[in-house]
Amino acid sequence: MRRPPIRHLVLVLATALCLVPLRLSAQSTGAPAGVDALLDGSALNDVWLHINARDWQDLHTYYRDGTYYPVDFEWQGIKLRNSGIRVRGNTNRNDHKPSFRIDFNRYIDGQDLFGLKAIVLNNAWHDASMLHDDLSMLTFRKMGIPAPRQAHVRLYVGAAREYAGVYVISEEVSKTFLTANFGEDNGYLYEYHRQDGDSYGFEEQPDLGWYVPRFGPKTHETESIANLYMPVRSLVEAVNEARQGNLEDRLGEYFDVGTFITELAVQNFLAQTDGLVGGVGMNNFYLYRFAGKKFSMLIPWDQDNSFSRIDMPPSEHMGTNVLTSKIWDEPKYRNLYLARLLDIADLVSSGWLEQEAARQYEQIRAAVYEDPLTPYSREEYDQANAFVQQFARERGDVVRQYVAGLAGPQISNRTSNKIQKR
Amino acid sequence: MRARTDKWIMVRLVAFVAVLSASLFAGAAPASAQVKLTFDKHPTIDFGKAFTASIRVKSQNDWRDFPSEPGSDQKSVFDPYRERIAVEGKILGRVLYHVEREFHATSSPWKNIYLDTRVIHGLHLQGGQFNMPFGLDQTTSLMNLDFNYHSLAGSFLAPGRGLGVMAYGDFFKKSVLAYEAGVFRQDGDNTRSAQLLDVRVAPTFAGRIVVKPFSKWQPLHFARSMETGFAFTDGVLPAGLYSLKGQTIPGDAFVQKLYVNGRRRRLGAQLQWRPGPIGVQAEAMRVRDTRIGQGIEDEDLPHVVERAWYVSGTWLVTGEHKKDTITPTRPFLNGGYGAVEIGARLERLSTGNGSNLNPALYGPRSPYVLSTADLVWTTGVNWYLNKFLELSLNVIREDRMLPRTATLLSGPVWSRTFRIEFGL
Numbered sequence: 001m002r003r004p005p006i007r008h009l010v011l012v013l014a015t016a017l018c019l020v021p022l023r024l025s026a027q028s029t030g031a032p033a034g035v036d037a038l039l040d041g042s043a044l045n046d047v048w049l050h051i052n053a054r055d056w057q058d059l060h061t062y063y064r065d066g067t068y069y070p071v072d073f074e075w076q077g078i079k080l081r082n083s084g085i086r087v088r089g090n091t092n093r094n095d096h097k098p099s100f101r102i103d104f105n106r107y108i109d110g111q112d113l114f115g116l117k118a119i120v121l122n123n124a125w126h127d128a129s130m131l132h133d134d135l136s137m138l139t140f141r142k143m144g145i146p147a148p149r150q151a152h153v154r155l156y157v158g159a160a161r162e163y164a165g166v167y168v169i170s171e172e173v174s175k176t177f178l179t180a181n182f183g184e185d186n187g188y189l190y191e192y193h194r195q196d197g198d199s200y201g202f203e204e205q206p207d208l209g210w211y212v213p214r215f216g217p218k219t220h221e222t223e224s225i226a227n228l229y230m231p232v233r234s235l236v237e238a239v240n241e242a243r244q245g246n247l248e249d250r251l252g253e254y255f256d257v258g259t260f261i262t263e264l265a266v267q268n269f270l271a272q273t274d275g276l277v278g279g280v281g282m283n284n285f286y287l288y289r290f291a292g293k294k295f296s297m298l299i300p301w302d303q304d305n306s307f308s309r310i311d312m313p314p315s316e317h318m319g320t321n322v323l324t325s326k327i328w329d330e331p332k333y334r335n336l337y338l339a340r341l342l343d344i345a346d347l348v349s350s351g352w353l354e355q356e357a358a359r360q361y362e363q364i365r366a367a368v369y370e371d372p373l374t375p376y377s378r379e380e381y382d383q384a385n386a387f388v389q390q391f392a393r394e395r396g397d398v399v400r401q402y403v404a405g406l407a408g409p410q411i412s413n414r415t416s417n418k419i420q421k422r
Numbered sequence: 423m424r425a426r427t428d429k430w431i432m433v434r435l436v437a438f439v440a441v442l443s444a445s446l447f448a449g450a451a452p453a454s455a456q457v458k459l460t461f462d463k464h465p466t467i468d469f470g471k472a473f474t475a476s477i478r479v480k481s482q483n484d485w486r487d488f489p490s491e492p493g494s495d496q497k498s499v500f501d502p503y504r505e506r507i508a509v510e511g512k513i514l515g516r517v518l519y520h521v522e523r524e525f526h527a528t529s530s531p532w533k534n535i536y537l538d539t540r541v542i543h544g545l546h547l548q549g550g551q552f553n554m555p556f557g558l559d560q561t562t563s564l565m566n567l568d569f570n571y572h573s574l575a576g577s578f579l580a581p582g583r584g585l586g587v588m589a590y591g592d593f594f595k596k597s598v599l600a601y602e603a604g605v606f607r608q609d610g611d612n613t614r615s616a617q618l619l620d621v622r623v624a625p626t627f628a629g630r631i632v633v634k635p636f637s638k639w640q641p642l643h644f645a646r647s648m649e650t651g652f653a654f655t656d657g658v659l660p661a662g663l664y665s666l667k668g669q670t671i672p673g674d675a676f677v678q679k680l681y682v683n684g685r686r687r688r689l690g691a692q693l694q695w696r697p698g699p700i701g702v703q704a705e706a707m708r709v710r711d712t713r714i715g716q717g718i719e720d721e722d723l724p725h726v727v728e729r730a731w732y733v734s735g736t737w738l739v740t741g742e743h744k745k746d747t748i749t750p751t752r753p754f755l756n757g758g759y760g761a762v763e764i765g766a767r768l769e770r771l772s773t774g775n776g777s778n779l780n781p782a783l784y785g786p787r788s789p790y791v792l793s794t795a796d797l798v799w800t801t802g803v804n805w806y807l808n809k810f811l812e813l814s815l816n817v818i819r820e821d822r823m824l825p826r827t828a829t830l831l832s833g834p835v836w837s838r839t840f841r842i843e844f845g846l
Contacts, residue, residue, distance in 0.1 A: 050718050052681070052787055054661065070681075070787045072718050081718075082785025107785045159719035 035114035038075060039171060041134065041151040044363050047121075047169065048074040048156040049102075051085065056157060063087045063095045068106050073113070082107045092125035092304070097165060097373035099123045101172075115176050121155065122168040127304045128376040128384035130368065131360055133168055135388070136303030138356065140266050142347060143340075145259070146181035147300050148173060152364045165371035166364055173286045173299050175219065187291040188228065190215035191301070192282065199281035201321030202239045215287065231289055235296060244326045247333065253294050258336065261327060263298055265340035268314040269348075269399055271391075272306040277317040277324050307391050310398055314341055315406075338403045345396035345403075354392035361385045463809060464846055466511075474511035478522075479846040480565055481505055487838040488672040493829025497672055502526050503841070504564060506533065516540070520552075529615060533583065544591040554581045554610050555588065555602035555630040556653045558692040558705050559732070565845045566746045568701065568736045568763070569800050570816045571671070574771035575730035578667050578677075579688065579709050581610025581655055584626065596637040597649075603629040609657055609686060614679075617664040626657025632692075648695040659686040663786060665711055666728050668771055670796060671818050671837045674830055677773055678784065678792050680726055684712030696745070699738035701765075706731040718787045726791055732769030734800075739764060753808035761806040770797045772823075781825065794828075797821040812843040 038045055050072035059069060068084035084106025089099040100121040104111045113119065124130040133150060140147035148171045155164040171177060175185035193216055194200070205211065211229040220228065235254045242250035247257050267275040274283050276298070286299040318328040327333040347353075369378055376384070458468040466476035482504040488497045508522035522533040536550030553561045557580030559573045571577070588604030608624040609617065617624075632651035636642045661683035668677030690707035707730055713723035738744055740761045742751055752758020774793025784792045802816040818837040824830060 052716065052718055053720050054715075055787075070718060070785045081782050082788055108782050111782055 035116055035171075038113075038153075038169065039149040039151050041360065041363075044367060045075060045151065045153045045169075046156060047153045047167075048161060049085065049158075049164075050074060050079075051158060053158060055085075059085065059087055059098060059100075060095045063093060063098050068103065070107060071102065073102055073104070075113075078113070080104050080111060080113055083111070088120065089123070089125075092123055094123075094125060096375065097123045097125065099125070099167075112176075115180075116171055117174060117176060118172050120170040120172055121153070122150075122170055122302075122304075124166075124168050124304065125375065128380045129307070129357075129361075129388045130166060130168065130364065130381075131357055131385065131388050132306045133170070133303045134360065135353065135357060135392075136266070136270050136272065136306045137170075137300070139270060139344070139347075139353065140263070140300055142352075143262055143266050143344060145263050145266065145300065146177075146297075148177065152360065152367075154367050163370065163372060165373040166367045173218070173301060177299075178288060182288070182290070182297075184291055185219070187293075188220055188231070188289040189218040190232070190287045191218055192216075192285050192287065194280065194283045199320070201277070201281050202236055202323050204236055204240045205233065208233060218286070231294060232287070234294065235289075239323050242326065244330045245332075247323075247326060247330075254296060256295075256297070257327075257333070259297065260323070261333065261337050262340050263300065264324060264327070265314070265337055265344060267300070267303075267306070268312075268316070269341055269344045269395065270303070270306040271308040271310070271312040271395070272303055273308045273312075274305040275300070275303065277321050278305075279317065282321065307388055310391050310394050313402060314399055315402075334406075338406060341399050341403055345399045348392060349396040354389050357385070357388045357392050361389070471515045473513055475509055476511055477846070478508040478510065479506070479844070480508070481844040482564070483842050484570065485840045486672075489831060489835055489837065491672070491674070491829075491831045491835075494672065494674045508534070530611060544593060546590050547587065548590065548604075549587040551583055551585045552588070554584045554586070554606055554626075554628040554655065555590070555604060556580050556628050556655050556688060556690055557707065558651070558694060558703065560612070562746070565843065568703075568734060568765050568804070569767055569802050570814055570839045570841050571800075573705070573730070573732045573734075573767065573769050574668070574796060574798065575705055575707050575732055575769065578612060578669065578771060579707050579728055579730050580612060580690070581606075581626070581628065581688070582612035584608065584610040584628075586626075588628075597632070597634050598637055599634075600632045601630070603627075606657070609655075609659075612667075614664050614667060617660065617662060620662060621660040624658040624660050626655055626686075628655040629653065630690075644697045645695070647697060649693070651692045653688070653690040653692070655686070655688040657686050659684050659711055661716070665726050666709055668728065668773065668794065668796070670822065670830065670835070671798065671820055676794050676796060676822065676824055676828070676830060677728070677771075678786065678794070680711075680713070680786050680791065681716040682711040682713050682726060683716050684714040686711050696743075699741055699744055701736040701738075701744040702734070704731070704733045716787055717789070718785075723787070723789050726773065728771070728773040730769065730771040732767055734765060734767035734769075736763050736765035738762070747809075748804075748806045748812075749809045750806050756808065760808065763804040763806070765802050765804070767800045768798070769800075770795060772796075784825075792825050793823070794825065795823040797823070810845060812841075812845075814841040814843065815839075816841075 051069065055069035066086050068086045071083050071085040073080045073083050084103040085100050087093060087098040088101040092099055101118060103118045104113055105117045122133065137147040137150050150168055150170040153167055153169045155167050156162065157164045178185040178189065193214055195213060208225055208229045211232050212225060215232055217228050238250050238254045251257060264276055273279060276282055276285065284302045286301055287296055288299060289296040315328060318324045327337055368374060368381055456470055460466045464476040464478050466474060468474045484501040484503045485499055486497060486501055490496065505525040506522055508520060510520040512518050516539055518538040521535050524531045524533055534552050536548055536552045538546060538548040540546050557576050559576035560580035560582060584606035586604050586606030588602060590602040593599040606626045606628065608621060609626050611618065630651055630653035632649055634649040636645040636648055639646065659682055663679050663681055665680035665682050667675060670676055686709065688707060688709045690705060693704045695702045709728045711726045713726065715722060717723050736744065738761055742748055742761045748761055750758065750761035754760040772795035774791045779790055783790045799819040800816055802814060805813045816839045820835045822832050822835060824832045
């Protein structure tokens with residue numbers, strides 16, 4: 001009997017040793033556990049809505065109603081039965097490709113998807129690139145501002161599993177979100193609803209009834225109007241009464257001025273035209289007041305209107321809001337705001353945002369091309385994405401140059417160094 | 423838009439009854455017709471035999487003590503339960519008319535509006551809006567109920583009032599065998615209002631046969647008032663979230679709303695016996711809704727079945743004979759203290775597949791239907807001061823069998839209601 005040559009044994013052994021770590025690596029890089037796999041954007045997931053054909057039709061026919069219909073939500077073999085689905089949205093509400101809210105608790109108390117009691121499927125109706133919202137939320141989070149996680153999904157519907165296009169799936173700002181981000185959920189959460197004709201910017205409103213339609217309670221919904229809205233009114237009063245030279249004096253117990261400035265800087269860096277300051281006043285945010293405190297925080301929502309113009313001055317509309325006016329008019333706070341803009345410019349100039357935009361574009365392009373309900377052509381989609389990537393590439397320098405023209409010497413030095421380096 | 427259409431149907435119906443009455447009266451009344459005003463139990467005006475009109479007023483005001491429950495709105499203590507005015511009478515001595523309106527806030531203020539005439543012996547025809555012939559308790563006038571509220575069976579499973587035509591009559595003398603059979607535009611107003619608003623026509627047939635087997639038997643005189651009956655309805659059930667309701671005594675829904683489609687069929691049996699001052703009444707009914715194509719993936723689902731029954735007994739302590747309308751022999755402040763009646767009713771309304779499965783399996787398009795039930799004991803005292811005024815006190819105990827995820831109180835729940843009723 002011929003013995004195998006030693007070198008063959010060594011080769012087999014070496015191959016086996018090489019394969020072992022490969023196999024371990026495959027195990028460790030397997031699908032992320034829980035809802036992260038749906039919301040971290042690392043893959044384009046498929047979501048299947050099992051829904052009665054008539055209900056699907058009614059959701060489109062009566063898209064202006066908020067009527068819920070039963071639906072089974074399926075993702076990666078996980079099926080949440082008897083959930084509720086309704087059309088959602090304001091300006092993006094339509095009967096062609098509606099946005100949806102799926103409430104896992106609608107008919108079944110206590111049902112959730114790895115802790116999420118509801119999710120939103122956004123149609124990105126006003127965003128041909130389909131990236132604005134997601135990239136904005138990523139930027140907020142990178143700047144330390146809690147913001148909802150989002151990702152793209154392919155949506156399939158009905159018993160025949162018909163393809164209904166690409167949607168942006170988003171976690172809701174809800175008790176689950178509060179617990180994950182603040183470690184508590186028993187404070188007061190409000191969703192701001194801008195009213196037609198409003199151009200609100202923290203002006204004093206003594207009548208509590210004014211707040212009722214604008215600050216929709218998402219927790220403690222059944223409490224009295226006084227309980228719900230007197231603290232909101234106090235916050236607005238504090239904003240108005242705060243001295244420009246020392247906002248913290250009066251506002252400190254209501255707001256972290258620095259955090260507010262960071263949120264403002266992110267939105268204005270990303271040229272958001274429908275956020276905390278915009279042409280129509282404040283919009284697209286939640287207000288959370290921590291349990292047992294006056295202290296509140298603004299949480300961003302629906303940033304579809306960001307990435308509007310590369311050359312948009314980050315001071316646009318700052319004078320239309322009581323608080324942002326005080327920030328802009330006081331050198332101490334203006335410099336802080338400009339410094340935050342530079343921080344974001346640094347972050348973006350690292351190439352992160354452009355790479356992320358390109359990655360997401362590649363990830364969803366084929367699915368968007370096949371989207372039977374998108375209102376945009378392939379060319380419009382490609383052009384919009386090219387613009388987002390250009391924005392990510394060039395916006396940093398535009399903002400730096402703008403800051404250089406305004407800031408004091410300390411910030412100006414930082415700006416000129418960066419611009420020279422690039 | 424749909425509500426407006428319904429309103430116009432009612433307005434046209436009222437106008438039709440009024441115009442027909444006026445034209446018949448104008449054509450038939452001689453110039454010398456004698457006008458007579460009377461006030462016996464109701465204010466009445468007679469134009470000889472050509473036309474009569476009497477006005478009826480029905481008023482029921484409640485004071486309620488309901489438990490405070492999670493998942494339920496706080497109920498006000500005072501409830502103006504019914505405030506109705508009706509005009510009824512005869513035209514040419516042959517055609518009976520009735521128009522009735524509710525003034526308490528309600529989505530459908532027009533109640534019974536119909537014409538009724540005898541065609542031949544044993545055959546009457548009735549047309550308009552009136553109670554469909556199903557459910558003894560439901561078809562009993564609200565002023566003649568033994569308890570403050572209709573039974574759960576009468577309130578939620580019986581169809582209630584509908585727009586249609588009906589033939590009715592007796593086959594033999596002394597009502598040994600009475601029949602009612604009608605066809606209606608859609609199911610009755612006890613059905614979900616959304617269904618009535620959304621669907622214009624969903625033809626429904628209803629019929630009832632009532633037998634008084636001992637009414638001619640002299641030897642069994644104590645059993646002569648005994649009657650028993652069987653009823654059915656069968657109608658088109660439009661597709662939608664239209665399964666039947668079920669509410670607790672304070673008025674909170676405890677039966678899950680389900681998608682249905684196809685046909686709704688009811689079967690009911692009734693018994694009534696009134697030997698002297700005693701009254702015994704019982705009913706059982708079953709409603710079956712089909713669910714064709716109502717599954718989450720358009721598949722057919724098993725039928726939804728709701729069941730209800732009740733047994734009640736009353737005793738007129740002061741000795742009057744039990745009738746629909748109780749008139750005290752010795753009215754209060756008129757030589758006596760009125761009539762006093764005590765009563766009790768046991769009833770149950772239930773639905774569901776029986777066993778309790780994983781809560782995630784239940785939904786409006788699920789093949790599984792949550793098992794829920796309400797077993798209710800009502801005990802009451804009625805004090806008829808005179809033929810116009812009645813005071814009633816009811817103490818009600820519910821034993822609710824609700825899913826563990828329900829927000830309403832489960833188990834025994836107590837309610838009390840006190841009513842002042844005025845009828846003219």
